[in-house]
Amino acid sequence: MSSALADTSTARNAAALTLDPSVFDPAAIASDTRALNAAIVKALSAVPDRWVFPMAMLRKLRLEGKGPFPLAPESPYAQVIEIEGKRGPVALRILTPPTPPKGVYLHIHGGGWCLGSARENDGINHRFVERTGFAVVSADYGLAPEQPWPAAPDDCEAAALWLVREGLGRFGTERFAIGGESAGGNLAVATLLRLRDRHGLTPFRAANLTAGCYDLGLTPSARQWGDEPLVLNTRDINVFVGHYLREGGNIADPDISPLHADLKGLPPALFTVGTRDALLDDTLFLAPRWLAAGNAAELAVYPGGCHVFIGFPGTLADQALARSHAFISAC
Structure with a gap:
């Protein structure tokens, strides 16, 4: 690369990570965002201590729409298939647009490695299909504590390898992107690392990483958050990590905490997070490391956004989703 081109590339990437300090000013939080956050805290404060219940019960309630937040309608685009994974069958929920897909987005849901499901993300994934023309897989x-690490990254690795093998034949394209929210962001990066290091593959053109947990030793924002139940608090994070690593694992292993990884050779990434997220530092720390490894990176920080705020209605979510859709489409 010529010096001029290198200077241009460096300037472009540096600009992508430039932040206006005013986004962290509480005065920058819009009134509807404040109202949403207050409603979430009120709703979760009224719920009995959920950690006295088995994870399996919490999952069942969520799938029945009896959790603290509404269950999105089922997408008419959705179908479920099973593929063979390292540990056994892995279910993939596939949303295919009515016209030939422009690409395929491998989505990995959040839920602290213990909760959540592909079905619960039909709302956000249906919107993704509609706005980008991509199919979503x-x-x-596998969820902890019944299936602790490395079950989850094993299954996500299997899903990614299936897409590499079957994507062109099934979807008519090899334009692939990957992404996820919270624990899903962690697993998306772990999947990229596994494909690069175990298989010599770099098939994804973009990574869409929202409010990920990238250091299970807990970054300062996670440690210092405290008890406020704005979707996720410090106790919640510790509970999730305890279940996920129930059978052991080095917390500094990049497969567990991608913040500690060699990040060279990974695709352009959009990092999205809100300033009122206990995992704020995870994103603020990983995005510059991504850039320092020679990868393109964009950092989008939204004033007052709670943990995975894109899952709640509001102007902030609309802005963030529009940017992520544009980012994936462009890459």
């Missing part, structure tokens, strides 16, 4: 990976 959402993986139902």
